[in-house]
Every structure is written in structure tokens, then in C-alpha cells.
Amino acid sequence: MLPANRHSFSLPQPAHIVRIVRENYRTVTFTFDLSWPDAGPGQFLMAWLPGLDEKPFSLLHNDPLQISVAAVGRFSRQIQQLHSGEQVWLRGPLGHGFQSQPGPMIGIAGGYGVSPIHFLATWLRNRRERHVIIGARTARDLLFAERFRAAGVQVHLCTDDGSAGEMGVVTVPLNPLLAAMPDATIYACGPTPMLEALAAICREQHRGCQLSWERYMRCGFGVCGSCARREDGWLACQDGPVEIIPG
């Protein structure tokens, strides 16, 4: 018979919020009193608020654990009501994250997709060149530009309405970068249409890329099939969330 309480790491673990930082009008970063030193950029956790729901969030940092949450619905608004010292239950680390490639980094982040891209940029801090393209609808939606700069990353901004950075989607600043850095690896996280556009560009140019996809999740560990892609059964939670597409 096995020792008791083997379960502690698979079931949600209670964590206290130790710091709350407001990033913009709708995004908040939480720091917890828990560390997962083995977790890497692109991996995620499931955050449970008892009585409400459990939702996936990308790691912004592993040690201590950090996530950034954009208020868009019931869960994300509710978690933003919590104060320092209150508890959130965390399950993870889950999934397979980014695979660091030699050579320069081009990070592309849409919305709260900045979270795993920022983790990755700090992870690759010894790289010669690190660029990040941050896209958003409008200036007030842009996130983490200063954080990236403080971390020594070259930042390229773009907004749909041109209220900050270039006007247009992330492909606008991306194209010249791709041309200038033939050996750079593309790492991206953001809304599905953005990732689909990036996949198309990379396919066309025969360049590999690493894309972190979002799907509705239940188990988070490759059993329930909730997060499967129709065509090939690729599981966002277990095969991903980061898809490594060869060039």
C-alpha cells in the first residue's frame, strides 16, 4: 500500500496572494506564496475559486508563481475582487511550453498573451537579441511595454487604431523583423485569429514558429478531450498549449 496523501500535487493547492499589481484598466498581476521551480514559459495552471469556476492561466513567472488576468467575464472579474492575503487554489504546472531555440527571439503578444512571452523573455535573458511585438486594439489595452524594456527587450508596439505604436496588427512590425533576422525564432501567444495569421505567414516563408493556443479546458492533462482540435485531435492542454511548427 502506498503512503498516504499522494495527491497533494495533482489536486488544487491553496496559495495566498502576496502582491497585486494593476497593469492597465482591466489587467491585474497576482503574485502567490507558492513556487514551481520546474515550470517554464508557456506552461499554465488552473486557478480555482471555490463555488465559482476553475480556469487556465499562463504563468508569468514560476518562482514565485505569478499570473496576469484580464477582466473579461465572470471568473476574471471575480478573481480581481480578491485582496492580498486571500487564497486562490492552483493546479499545475500543466502543458508543454516554449522550447528555447538558439539565436534571436521574436516574441509576439496579443492581449494577455504578454504573460508567457514576458516569462520567456526573462528565461532567454542571455540571448543576443530579443524583440517583442505587442499588439492591442488601442493604447490603453497595451500591456507590459515598460516591463519588457526594463528587462532589456526591444519593444515594438502596434494598435488597431494607431493610438500607440504602428497602426495595424502585429504582422505590420513583424515583416521587417523577419526580413532582418533570418535566424530568429518566432514565439507567439494571443487571440486565435492572430495566431492563425502568424501560422499562415510562417508557412508561406517556410519559417518555424512556436504558437500558444487557447481552447476551453476541463482536465488540463489530456484526458477529457475538451481542448482537442477537430482535424487532428491535437490537445491544447497536453500536446500544447504551445505548438511547435517546424519551418
Place this chain on the structure above:
Amino acid sequence: MLPANRHSFSLPQPAHIVRIVRENYRTVTFTFDLSWPDAGPGQFLMAWLPGLDEKPFSLLHNDPLQISVAAVGRFSRQIQQLHSGEQVWLRGPLGHGFQSQPGPMIGIAGGYGVSPIHFLATWLRNRRERHVIIGARTARDLLFAERFRAAGVQVHLCTDDGSAGEMGVVTVPLNPLLAAMPDATIYACGPTPMLEALAAICREQHRGCQLSWERYMRCGFGVCGSCARREDGWLACQDGPVEIIPG
């Protein structure tokens, strides 16, 4: 969730008989194609014959596994019907065995009690002095005398009827040994009355001893209470079978 098939060592493991040696008119030694290198003298196993029963037997050796079985009833007669190559299911090692003490060894064995005492004598092969007293009803019941001698152990025999060695029970040859070797440790295994007599002698002489008791067993791991001593709840399977009685 834990890896599959965690159970292999707790449930009975099939073992093939690789050698069968007849020791006397009713006792047979079996060697199996299984080894438990961590098992020591005084520990036991549960041997299962599917469809019949499961019974405890002391280890005669750990690597490869060996047991000696005296035909006294249904199970012990049935196991003696098996041939080389056939299977017996073994569960163990179980219990706590003898604790080797510095100084000379006096082993005392009644009947198939020779089995763990022989294992112990080989275990303590570097001791200055090793004596063993083997007791039996009559000459043809005596076991292992040659084996002990071959292992360099000084052998003292006694039988109830004097048909071999001294006439009388094991205490007859024991008393002079005790007097001659004040620093020797007494290790004994045999029928309950023999052990009770030894316990009384040792208590009287304020000498420590290690006695291996037999009780009816079910679980073999300290749960079911089948092997409990009435007075103090001492469990032969888990606290013993060897009881370490301080001097």
C-alpha cells in the same frame, strides 16, 4: 495519479522451484528462482498454493530464496508434491528477524526451527564462535547437522529418546554452554514449549535472548490481529516473529 502496477511486491509473486532437496523423512528444502537480497534471517514469507491455502515459512536463504518445509498437515504435504519447474506464489519478506549481536552465537533449533537458525549462522559467518543446539524427538527428526558442520558451526545434538546426541531437551546441552560463554547471545526458533522454557531460563539468569515465535497468521503485516499475544498485543508477524528479550 500513480504509475500502474504498483502492487507487484505486495501481492504474491510467482516463483519457480529450481531445486528440491529432501532433508529427512518429512522435511524438504525448496530453492526458488527469486531473490530478496534485503531479507535477513528470522524474516519469513507467505507461500500460496492456489486453491489450497497460504502459510508462513521462515527464510532459509534470501538469495536465492530457500525454505524448508516439514510435512505435518494439508499444506505442507501438498507443497511437497510439487516438482522442479512448478510454481509457488511468495509474499514477503515479512516481519522483523534476528538482530546480530557482537560476540559468540548460541543458536537453538527445534524441528524446522533449524531453517532461520542456519540462515543466521551463515549470516554471522565471521563470528569467533558459533554453536548450535539441534533438538528433536528422535534421531530421524534431526535436521541440518551436517549443513551446520559444513558451515563451520559447532553442533550439539539432543533427542528426547537419546537416539542421537544427548538424551533430553535442548536445555541439557544449553546449560554448560551458557556457563562457558557469558557473552554469547542466544538465538532460538522452535516449538512454543521449547521457547517458553528458554525464556524462563534466560529470565532466571538475567540473560538476553532472541526467540522466534510461531502463531497463526493471515495478513502477515500487522493489520488483522490474528497473530496477537493476548496479554500485550505483541504481533508475531510485525513486531516479530523474533522477540528481542533484553537481559
Place this chain on the structure above:
Amino acid sequence: MSLPTTCCDVLFPNPIVLASGILGTEAGLLTRVARAGAGGVTSKSASVRPRMGHPNPTVLDWGYGLINAVGLANPGLAAEVAILQEAKTMLKPLNVPLIASIFAETIDEFGRAAAIVSRAQPDLIEVNISCPNVGHELGHPFALDPENAAAVTKAVRNNSDLPIIVKLSPNVTDIVEIGLAAEAAGADAIAAINSVAGMVIDIHAARPILANREGGLSGPAIKPIALRAVYNLYEAVQIPIVGIGGVSSGRDALEMIMAGATLVGVGSAVRQRGVSALGEIATELAHLLDDLGYDSPVSAKGVAHVAR
């Protein structure tokens, strides 16, 4: 060693089939499991109307197995038929049969579900009777009494010509009685077991962790419960049994076959071994059968039954 196994006149390349509700949501995923060596695949249970299911947490690993209360989330049978048709097409070149799982909340609806799902022409229909009977005053699952189980089986039988597997719940006083009722009502096979009712509680939150409070246990912890169910059913029913519950190795699969299973369902083992779990288990089973001198799974079927 020949693994191919026939059940209800359908040929399975090996007896290891994907259990319903695990990886069974999309055609591409069913096919992926088949490519990785499964002998058959079962789709996630679907009902006439779509269902959202319960909020999260719905599926957890509690250390000795999984617990789930997905709440039978599914896109509804109209959408499911499209998934099944796509899956059929993709599975055809692999010769891996497709089992379509259905459920409903009333007996009539079971009949309708059977009629709709039959349009996709799966190789077999599995009838999941472990969901609550909303037509019944107490809301008890149909699997919990023999009359309901028989009525559901008949309703499905009357609405489809495909072979029918009735999947039983272990959460009953006497699973054999339910199995016999399903057999008498026309089931072609029995699947046993569905998950075992249980609950996990978090002491810090001071509440059950699943949003639905209780859920179904699966994985290693329930294997002995499943073996007992299959063993006892095998002594009572004449129709084949799909043995499901806690199988995560070739050895487990062989135990299930020796208890009396014709096919062996595998679900939670995917947690430990990934999508290729089923193919690996089939390979392990083949090696074990060889080692033990059996020339096929069917030659080991039921051999653990000994005279009382």
C-alpha cells in the same frame, strides 16, 4: 499470437478499446487514438439536445485515480452525427471499429437518440444508462434498477439494427441483476463498469472540489471493483462483456479478460501513458499471452473462474 477479437460480429484488430468520455470528442482525436494502436474507439456520450455540462472543476486527479463530473457535456446528436461520420471515414482505412455512445433523460428519448445516431452508421451503439432519469420521480439513473435498464434497452433495440452494448453502473446493490435485465431486453453486449460514485474535499476551501460536489471515480483505485463486476456478470450472462475500469497495463487487461471480458475498455490510463496508452497496452497484452502460452485473448477469456 493473434490479437484480433470478434465481439457482436464486429472484428476488432485487438481487444483494447477506448472508453467513452476519454478523448472521444472529435473525429481527429478518435482517429489519433486508433492510429496509436487502439483496437476500437468509443465516442463521448451524446444526447438528443446539446448539454453545457457542469462548471469546472470537472476532472481531477486525486492520486489513486481520477474523479470526474463533466455533467455529460456534449454538442447534441445532430452535431455528433457529423463527428461520427467524419470519424467513420477516417477510421475506415485503419479497420478500427467505432462505438457511438448515447444517453438520454427519458426512455422515449433513448429511442430517439438511437434512431439519430444510427444515421452515422457506427459499428456499435453503446447505451450509457448511468445518467439520471429525469422522467423518474427520484431522478435516479436508469442503471440503478432492472426495470428501467430493460426499458431503455428495448427502446434502443426498437430504434436501431446496430449491435447494442448496454453500459452498467457499479453504484448498485446487484450489478448482475441489471445485466441480466439488459440481456433479456435484447442487449448484444454488456459494458462494465462506469465510474464509481465518490467525492473529494478540500480542507482549506472546506467544500467538495468538484463543482457538482460528487463525481465518478476511475483509474487504478477502481480496478478491483471492475474485476469483481465483470467476474460476477460473466457467471450470469451469455452475451459478451466489455470490461472497463482501472486498466492501465497489459497485465491489468489480462486480469480483465481472465475475469470474463471479451473487449477491454481503457480510459484513465491515458492520464499516465498518453494517447498511445491503448496501443502499448495491446502490445503488452500480446507479450503476456505469449509468455503464458495462450494463443489469443479469447483463449484466456474467463479462465479465472474456478469451481466454487
Place this chain on the structure above:
Amino acid sequence: MSLPTTCCDVLFPNPIVLASGILGTEAGLLTRVARAGAGGVTSKSASVRPRMGHPNPTVLDWGYGLINAVGLANPGLAAEVAILQEAKTMLKPLNVPLIASIFAETIDEFGRAAAIVSRAQPDLIEVNISCPNVGHELGHPFALDPENAAAVTKAVRNNSDLPIIVKLSPNVTDIVEIGLAAEAAGADAIAAINSVAGMVIDIHAARPILANREGGLSGPAIKPIALRAVYNLYEAVQIPIVGIGGVSSGRDALEMIMAGATLVGVGSAVRQRGVSALGEIATELAHLLDDLGYDSPVSAKGVAHVAR
């Protein structure tokens, strides 16, 4: 932190009690468990006449818990009364209550067993109704239907003035229904759960390993089954519940208390933690209650119940 807990007007120094059938065979052993910190001890179930029980194997560790089919081996109540009297005397200075477990094969015999065991004046009687009813045509355990459970409870009630705990089986469609029947028939408390029916098979021997073929599962694997039973019983019955099943740490014990248990039974954990398991679990429970801000076990009782 104050661990002392009252159940049926009996004061237990802490809520962790030894479950029946584990280490409960001898007065010296019951006392040893009490000395090692148990809050109460239950003797092995005894019947009017002695029983040999089944041949070995009877108790096995299958990796995720134990399985047993000891077959209710016991020396008969005449001898048991002597054991209980001796135990009472030895336990008195420790202030650890003694629960005497009885069973029988007919309803009348349950009454007789209650009368005989009462002579030993244990603090409580536990009625194990999970054994087969040989008076009943099918031989089903009394625990499997509410009428039988009620009849047994009444027979015991009519033959003893001691507080009565009725111990339920999890192998039923609806444990709450059985609990309610026992309560209505005069039970002072409910114990849940007894072991879960299961089977282990050896592929080399090609047969079930237990001589009795099937047996009862206990230990970690059944904890979620026990938690669900206690949780659901707590919402239905008014009398206290002894929560039993898979508890092997203070955390497990607290989960059981939050589900609604007044006392917590511990059995199989002795396999991992030895005779001192119960005392250690009580200590861990005290620390956890402290950490979480509860001032006694009773203040945590049932707190996992949340509005539906």
C-alpha cells in the same frame, strides 16, 4: 485545541477510533492501540457461535489499499465477552471507550448477540450488518435493504440499553435510504463505510487470489467513496456518524469531519503507519484544526456542506 469529542453521550479523548477487524482481536492489543493515542477502540466483529473464517489468502495489499475476506473469523461471543471484559478493565485507566462489534446471520440471533455482548458492558455496541443474511432466501447481507437493516436495529435495540451504532455497507444503490431506516428503527449512530466489494486476480495462477474469490477493499482507494457516503448521510440523518474509509492522515480525518463525521474510524492505515497510526493521526488533526482556526473537531463538523 480541544480534541475530546462526545458521541452518544460517551466521551472520547479524541475522535479517532479503531475500526472493527483491525487489531481488535485481543484485550492486550486493543489496549496497545489505546495507549498509542487512539480516541476509542472497536473489537473485531463477533457472533454467537465461533467461526473459523475463510482459508488464506484472506488479507492482501494490492497497492492502492487492502482487500480482505477474513470471513468474520471469531471465537464466538462467550469467549469474546471475556476478551471485552479484560479490555474494559485495561482501558479504564486510559479513559478510552470500548466499542463492541457484533454480527449474526438471522435477525433473532442479532438480538441474542446484543444481549450476550451487553454483559461485558462495552461503552457502545456496533452492529455490523454487512454479513450475509442466511435466514434470507438470497443470502444477501442485511445492509443491502432498508427493511432488513431496520429489523436488525430493532432486534438489537430490544436487547440492550447500550448506545447502538449501525455500520453500513457501501455496496448498495442508496446508502442514505439504509441509514434512514436504521435511524428510524432506533440506531443512536451510523458508521459508514464498511469495505467495498472487489476482487484481485493473479494472471499466473489464473484465478482470484483471495480464497473467497471476492473481498472488501479498504485503505486509500476507498476514501472518496467513504467521503461521499458520509456527506450524503449527513444531509439526511440527525444522529452522529462515524466516518470510516481510507483515512490515513490528519488531513484525511479532517476531510471526513468536514463531510459530517463526529468520530473517524481508522483501519488500514495501520498497514502503513503501525499501531501508533491512530495517535499520530489525532495529533496531526489537532495541528490542522489549529492552523485552520477551528477550536475543536465539532466546530469543523459538516462545514463542507454548501448550498446546492
